[in-house]
Amino acid sequence: MVARVVLKKGREERLRSGHLWVYRGEVAEIEGSAGPGDVVDVVDARHKFTGRGFISPSSNILVRILTRDPEEIIDEAFFRRRIERAIAYRAKVVPDAEAYRVVFGEADLLPGLIIDKYRDLAVIQTLTFGMDTRKETISRVIGELLKPRWIYERNDVASRKLAGLPLRRGLIVGPTRPLPAEPASREVPAEPAGQG
Known part of the structure; x- marks a missing residue:
């Protein structure tokens, strides 16, 4: 059973x-057990469903809402x-852009996820x-x-440290060779700067 985060009275209006963020100070109690990254339901003081999202127990932003539909399941089909x-x-x-931000966190209702394409x-x-725990699915x-030919992880930003996540960067998918870049129409090896 999914744990429930119960809001203090009147705190549901902002949501x-x-x-998309539920702050720790807005929460009356957590019913059930939930570890970092687990899916939880957020309910108001009368236990009416308000949203579903990922919990971050060590963060001041306790839950990041992914959906307001009580029937929507957070699985691979959801991400697709x-x-x-x-x-x-x-x-x-x-x-016609060859380089652009595909997913920009909250703007695309996927808080905590950024995807760029080059x-x-x-x-x-x-x-x-x-x-992070769903990185393989994503x-x-x-x-x-x-x-893409390559999928590169650029998880070396300070906000991960604040969240208690390790800093990492490297290829997830693709040939392990220098990545192409074509300034002035010629290929040269390049390290993908990505975000950050």
Whole structure:
């Protein structure tokens, strides 16, 4: 059974207006057991469903909401739908771009996840335990939808340290050789700077 985060009376309005973060000080209690990155339901003081998201017990931002639909399950199909929606939006806004931000966390209703695309390279950041523990699933979805030659993890940013996550960077998928860059139409080895 999914643990429930019970809000203090009156604290649900901000969330119902669209905010995706539940702060520790807004919580009355946690019913059940939940570890870092687990899916939890957020309910108001009357136990009415308010949202579902990933919990970060050591953070001041206790829960990052992913959905307000009590029927929506946070699984691979969920990530596929959200990332497909983000790709479709970018296709309208920047139709011919070779380099762009595919997913921008909260803006795409995926708090804690950033995905950039540079031609055949996808660069991801997983900034919360919830996203980090699902990195393999997210990488699989990125591979299917964007078809990059490489997927590179750029998880060496300070916010991961604050979240209690290790700093890492490196290839997740793709040939282990220098990555191409084409300034002035010629290939040279390059380290993907990604985000950060």
